[in-house]
Amino acid sequence: MKISYNWLKTYIDTEVSLDEISAVLTNIGLEVEGVEKVGGAKEYLETVVVGKVLETQPHPNADKLKVTKIDLGDGQATQIVCGAPNVAAGQTVPVATIGTVFPGDFKIKKSKIRGEESFGMICSEVELGIGEDNSGILVLDDALTAGTPLSTIFVEEEDHLIEIGLTPNRADAMSHFGVARDLYAAFKAREINGSFTSYNVEAYPTTDFGANPIAIEVADTEAAPRYAGVYLKNVTVKESPDWLKNKLRTIGLSPINNIVDITNFILHDLGQPLHAFDADKIEGNKVTVKKLAEGTKFTTLDGVERSLKGHELMICNENAPMCIAGVFGGQDSGITENTTNVFLESAYFEPVTIRKGAKAHGLNTDASFRFERGIDPSITVDALKKAVMMLVELADAEIASNITDIYPTPIENFTFDLRLAKVKELLGVEIPEATIKTILAALDINILNENNGTLSIEVPAYRVDVQREVDIIEDILRIYGYDNIEIPSKFSFSYVPTTSIDPEKTEDFVARQLTAAGFNEAMNNSLTKKEYENVFYYPEGESVEMLNPLSTDLAVMRRTLLNGLLENVAFNVNRRNTNVKLFEFGKIYRKLNEVYEEQRCLGIVLSGNYTSESWTGNLRKASFADLKGLVQQLFVRLKIEITAEKAAHNDNYTDGIEIFNNEVSLGSIGIINKKLAKKIGISQEIYFAQLNWDAILTLANEQKLTYKEISKFPSSRRDLALLLDNTVKYEELYLAARSVKTNLLKDINLFDVYEGDKLPAGKKSYALSFMIQDENKTLSDQEIDGVMNKLIKVYQTQFNAELR
Numbered sequence: 001m002k003i004s005y006n007w008l009k010t011y012i013d014t015e016v017s018l019d020e021i022s023a024v025l026t027n028i029g030l031e032v033e034g035v036e037k038v039g040g041a042k043e044y045l046e047t048v049v050v051g052k053v054l055e056t057q058p059h060p061n062a063d064k065l066k067v068t069k070i071d072l073g074d075g076q077a078t079q080i081v082c083g084a085p086n087v088a089a090g091q092t093v094p095v096a097t098i099g100t101v102f103p104g105d106f107k108i109k110k111s112k113i114r115g116e117e118s119f120g121m122i123c124s125e126v127e128l129g130i131g132e133d134n135s136g137i138l139v140l141d142d143a144l145t146a147g148t149p150l151s152t153i154f155v156e157e158e159d160h161l162i163e164i165g166l167t168p169n170r171a172d173a174m175s176h177f178g179v180a181r182d183l184y185a186a187f188k189a190r191e192i193n194g195s196f197t198s199y200n201v202e203a204y205p206t207t208d209f210g211a212n213p214i215a216i217e218v219a220d221t222e223a224a225p226r227y228a229g230v231y232l233k234n235v236t237v238k239e240s241p242d243w244l245k246n247k248l249r250t251i252g253l254s255p256i257n258n259i260v261d262i263t264n265f266i267l268h269d270l271g272q273p274l275h276a277f278d279a280d281k282i283e284g285n286k287v288t289v290k291k292l293a294e295g296t297k298f299t300t301l302d303g304v305e306r307s308l309k310g311h312e313l314m315i316c317n318e319n320a321p322m323c324i325a326g327v328f329g330g331q332d333s334g335i336t337e338n339t340t341n342v343f344l345e346s347a348y349f350e351p352v353t354i355r356k357g358a359k360a361h362g363l364n365t366d367a368s369f370r371f372e373r374g375i376d377p378s379i380t381v382d383a384l385k386k387a388v389m390m391l392v393e394l395a396d397a398e399i400a401s402n403i404t405d406i407y408p409t410p411i412e413n414f415t416f417d418l419r420l421a422k423v424k425e426l427l428g429v430e431i432p433e434a435t436i437k438t439i440l441a442a443l444d445i446n447i448l449n450e451n452n453g454t455l456s457i458e459v460p461a462y463r464v465d466v467q468r469e470v471d472i473i474e475d476i477l478r479i480y481g482y483d484n485i486e487i488p489s490k491f492s493f494s495y496v497p498t499t500s501i502d503p504e505k506t507e508d509f510v511a512r513q514l515t516a517a518g519f520n521e522a523m524n525n526s527l528t529k530k531e532y533e534n535v536f537y538y539p540e541g542e543s544v545e546m547l548n549p550l551s552t553d554l555a556v557m558r559r560t561l562l563n564g565l566l567e568n569v570a571f572n573v574n575r576r577n578t579n580v581k582l583f584e585f586g587k588i589y590r591k592l593n594e595v596y597e598e599q600r601c602l603g604i605v606l607s608g609n610y611t612s613e614s615w616t617g618n619l620r621k622a623s624f625a626d627l628k629g630l631v632q633q634l635f636v637r638l639k640i641e642i643t644a645e646k647a648a649h650n651d652n653y654t655d656g657i658e659i660f661n662n663e664v665s666l667g668s669i670g671i672i673n674k675k676l677a678k679k680i681g682i683s684q685e686i687y688f689a690q691l692n693w694d695a696i697l698t699l700a701n702e703q704k705l706t707y708k709e710i711s712k713f714p715s716s717r718r719d720l721a722l723l724l725d726n727t728v729k730y731e732e733l734y735l736a737a738r739s740v741k742t743n744l745l746k747d748i749n750l751f752d753v754y755e756g757d758k759l760p761a762g763k764k765s766y767a768l769s770f771m772i773q774d775e776n777k778t779l780s781d782q783e784i785d786g787v788m789n790k791l792i793k794v795y796q797t798q799f800n801a802e803l804r
Helices: 018-027 045-046 176-189 242-250 260-269 351-359 367-370 379-393 420-427 433-442 468-481 503-514 530-534 563-574 624-637 676-679 693-702 732-738 780-799
Strands: 001-004 029-041 047-056 065-072 077-082 094-095 109-114 116-118 153-164 215-218 226-233 274-278 284-289 297-299 305-307 315-318 320-324 340-350 402-408 416-419 447-451 455-460 580-594 595-609 609-611 643-646 653-661 664-670 686-693 716-725 745-754 763-772
Touching: 001 176, 001 242, 018 153, 018 176, 029 242, 029 503, 045 047, 047 077, 047 416, 077 116, 094 109, 153 242, 153 676, 176 260, 176 433, 176 763, 215 402, 226 379, 242 260, 242 503, 260 274, 260 379, 274 320, 274 379, 284 340, 305 563, 315 351, 315 563, 340 379, 340 780, 351 367, 367 732, 416 468, 416 503, 420 468, 433 447, 433 468, 503 580, 503 624, 503 693, 530 643, 563 580, 563 595, 563 676, 595 693, 624 664, 664 676, 664 693, 686 693, 716 780, 732 745, 732 763, 763 780
Parallel strands: 215 284
Antiparallel strands: 001 153, 029 153, 047 065, 047 094, 065 077, 109 116, 226 340, 226 402, 274 340, 284 315, 297 305, 315 320, 416 455, 447 455, 580 595, 595 686, 643 653, 653 664, 664 686, 716 763, 745 763
């Protein structure tokens, strides 16, 4: 949000420097992101001087150009070619001399235009950066002396633009008045010198102006709890005075005309959006605030015809809609240069209704920004009065009606109890009771009652972020100052051991394991493109769609972590980083039988080379085995056993497996379908694993940490080379070995696989090692041979294995 320092000081008077004010604002939660000097004399106008047009002649080679002779105060006639339609002899004009550099690095040079030499440029308001009129050159006062630099003539008031990073909950600070009010509260609490002057509408006439010629009906009082309007006649639409235009320009707004500029001024001054209607265009002299049927057509001020969704609040005349309430005006009811009578609206609209209306049509205006966060319902009429007084002064308006204020159910302030002991408990420091009361008073919070250290308080309705005891305690700390809370040199606490694992620590542990293996963590949005339903292979009808998506790219909750991780791979590959190792912790979502489900998962993606080129070894392409081995290693570290592997039924994979712990699915590992990868823009092989993190945490909690002394007795290794059918998997051999009844077999490992022309057709060779040990004694050769004979018998019986 942009705040003018000079504007801010119309409410708060202090000798404190701008740097100190910025520091205080940041400390109370209104973080100052930058301060920029604006206004003053524009340096580039130093070489733009006053010129007197001595003569003009038609350009011999161009119908729309003129060759002029200009007196620049140096006693010579300088030739300048000009294309402005209004240039004429005898005028006093601004001339950019050779060497002038305008913003955007536009430099004035000696040139030839259609064969005629030109030694400068006669300028318009827009070219000089001092106005909006670009229809012709700027004609200056004839009393000005030729050769006078424009930097001495056009000197704007010097100001500073303060950029505040406003958080969504601070609706009360969405105006200069709101920021000043909060700043002064901090001043009072910190005993900083300064005074605060609130806005004043006491000068508003008390005359009875009669009934409003425009009848007002609020059909939906829930969506429009308060609606006020006033009628003004004989209004003169013209350019705003310089002081008003400069204020708007400072905060980045372009002046339009005095009527619109006043409504914009009030919005940024008090935080109350207003809307001005051309009263003569209100058919039937009636305004109705209501919702219209879905499909109703309405053309907004930008000329776009929109189809209403049915939940937008509309401001209508007797026959048609005129405005999307709190969001955007209509094309046929706005102020024009021919407007003479104005109906001025000020209202409080229910935030959710405005938010839905704005999002439904992709509109984000200054008004909707404030309405959808919650403005001050008590300021509605005061803002209207201040605007009317400005219209009387700056637009020659005549007040032609009393203010109509429809407010059937006033919005109540928030009331609850504040326990002083709770303040100390949460903040860890004792703030003096007198200081707390000073802060509450500075924040316009009334103390209704006090009883045994408990304050019954009333919080203004405009503080929509303060509705609970913890909220007010946070507000007290914010104004008291985070820096005033000393950090203790010692913390005392009682350690309570727990048998359950910490999910965050477990996640961090796994993340460190993956990082150590060369992977980087990715963080993708849970919202994704709806079109991915036609790209990825999902069961139909299970997607969770957004009712009011911010964009088409954020319309559906993701069904798998593969969406974002594939986009990450494509992003890297397209920038010639083809070796990608990424992981992501996140949730996936689906709707099954009208029940919404979410599941936390760990996604791992691997593509390109697994090892980098170095003098110690050669490049090696990543493989499915690399990713599977990495996943197995993670489960070993988490002490979770993979008891089964089955073929994965997932069309996103060309080939893949699903892994289990007993009957619990731990996730899947697969090779991404090449057609799918191509749709995302990737042509290289991609390996992906998605693990069920919720199930992993549950199983990890079931694992009890046990300790065992290292055996004093040696283990023995025996190897077997088996000739088998090539359909036999290592998993089957492993399970068969584990089925042998013995306590001496400690470990099994596959260390070689051979397939080649030296073996019979349809055969392959597996080389396995077995670790055999008794923890209580040294085994004899006969005992070791007994175990090996059992293993050989099992392999011969179950797999028709032959020893090599």
